[in-house]
Amino acid sequence: MSGVTHAAPPRWRRGEGRKALLWMSPWLVGFAVFFAYPLAATVYFSFHRYDLFTLEFIGLDNYRYFLHDDRAWVSIKNTLWLVVFMVPAQVLFGLAVAQLLTRLKAGSGFFRTVFYLPSLVPLVAGTVSFVFLMNPSGPLNQIIELFGITAPDWFGDKDWAKPGLTLLAMWGIGNTMMIFLAALLDVPKHLYEAAAIDGAGGWRQFRSITLPMISPVLMFSTVTGVIYALQYFTQAMIASRVAAGVTDSPGSSFVPGYPELSTLTLPQWLFHAGFRDFSMGYACVLALLLFAASVIFTLVLIRRFRTFADGQGGNP
């Protein structure tokens, strides 16, 4: 190389910069309005006593209260449980169903529809139906008891409530399953043929061909699943309300997390603090925690998947 630089004149560069900013402006406005401002506001309010109307600076009091708030810690544990158990269950079940559907010779369309349909059911309606189906004398328990097994009180027993919610999540894997199905059908057939000629069995083919080839989709499903689990709210709230048989009459109160706080998730406690107890400053502390957890989980997962894909020679 001659070493001759072709740096653009500063004026031209400035013009390009303005153009770039102009083209980026829709995104920049969106970023500022929907991310930067809410984040700054959340941090700001977390140092205040804020009841939605009046604002008073209280330093770290909201953070100190968090350290001694048993319910916050219970909700964090429950949320982590969902991340650790519900997300893998959802992803693996979705993958398994998709894998089975790729092997079906006939009726594939019918089964795709059957497995996809539950994801179209509105969350509230689906959850209410599920709780009724799984109530102590409901049809699911009657079937289980036909086999001589004492069926659990799914949403009334603290040990079974979260597994109950996991089953509900698995029932609604339609979207995940469709994404996996598309990815699986996209894997070139000749790779399997070559592997089979080399003597690779089914498991070996799955581990060495399927998994690396679908790893971007696997990562997408896992990351979105984790974020979804960290924000888990509606189903837990509805299931506990229906199972508890709560009322809304004057003087009545609903304790989220029924039974025994087993379904209390961090977003529920956050919502409760902000909108039921008017402690918006404290709710901001919980929101920041949730945000930090989402960022950390996402970064760790992306890193792990990259390592996995690199190790397998895939192309994430």
Added chain:
Amino acid sequence: MHRRLPILAAAALTAAALTACTAGKEGAPALGAQPRPSGSASATLPATTLELWHGFSAPAEVKAFEDAVAGFRQKFPQITVKLVKGVQDDQITQAVRGGKAPDVASSFTTDNVAQWCRSGTFQDLTPVIRQDGIDLSVLPEASRAYTEFEGRRCVMPLLADAYGLYYNKALMKGNAPPKTLSELTELAKKLTVRDADGTIKVAGFIPSFQYYENVASHVAPMVDAKWYNPDGTSAIGSDPAWKRLLRWQKELVDWYGYDKLDRFRKSLGQEWSADHPFYKGKVAMVLDGEWRNAMIASEAGNLDYGTAPLPVADDRPDLYGSGFTAGTVIGVPKGAKNPQAAWELVKYLTTDTSALVTLSNALRNVPTTKASLESPDLKKDDNFQTFIDVFAHPKTSTVPSSVNSVFNQEAMQEFLARWEMGSIEDLDTGLAEVDKRINDKLKLSGG
């Protein structure tokens, strides 16, 4: 330096935006700030349109509200009242924050009254109550208590709920309703029918605090249990009445067997349906509100039942006849465009006997003023009269206003669920923990 300018400007803008969004906009002069019109004669108020938000949504309820407002329209023909149905508390709060408050708003519950009074979400009615010479002593003490906080009366009671005992006459087998907790225990055991394996078929009384209306606030008046000390801190751990109530309740739960009782309770379905276990003869006695009379009339017209005040602690016969009360409240939100006219509407709906009786007859809730309770136009039978008497009883109580009302009741309710299932080893320690939770939260909320 010039590079820092955009950053500083952005920071200043953000700070300004953050602080600006914390206060609701002032849309109109505060109630009572203007000179009072000469009397409340219709001609003294200018023609205007008022918007009234309420929580009722069923067609019959909406019509009842329309009928009650019709009298106001006659009195103030130049004022148009626009009713907006099915509005919840959070919508009211958000509207006030956003500077789009209605002129008048009502809420089904009293849980948010303290917060609304303290934050100024609803305007203090004290000046106009004084100006208009309204005598609040016509309201029971409990109703006065649940409509004010820290000296600010920011809402008025519209209709009230009172709680008592419903009993199925056929299942009672000629027994009179119990007057004391020990009589309730005895009768509950006597009337309970079990299958051979101990499964409950018919319960005399379901003592679970998780059953429908048996929540802490509704049962506390049975023993005169106190929620707060005068300084607003929790009195739950120090008031022996709570312990007495809890020990009585646990003894009856254990007699049923918690698991059996819980299984039975969960088999009973939804409270707000025509399959209510009381209608179906599955429970002989239940704690419920006066509104159940109207529901029974429409959903189980043939049910032969009676009503009575709730049983009370054996050593407190003076409490018999009292109970829990709370109810619908109504006020003028901050930023109401026509506060004076709005106050006239609130005043009419909460003090005019005809309006209250019209609403009560249609909704079958208890009217709040002495005159409306005694009005010959008020439709009542023996079963409804029970609740009118409970409401008017001098010892009838409510959950006193607190900025953490919801949190505090939930903290207690959560404890009660653990208590009845036997998860609490030491009652004193458990109640002290409830106190601590409530008091810690009180500090965070600025006590």
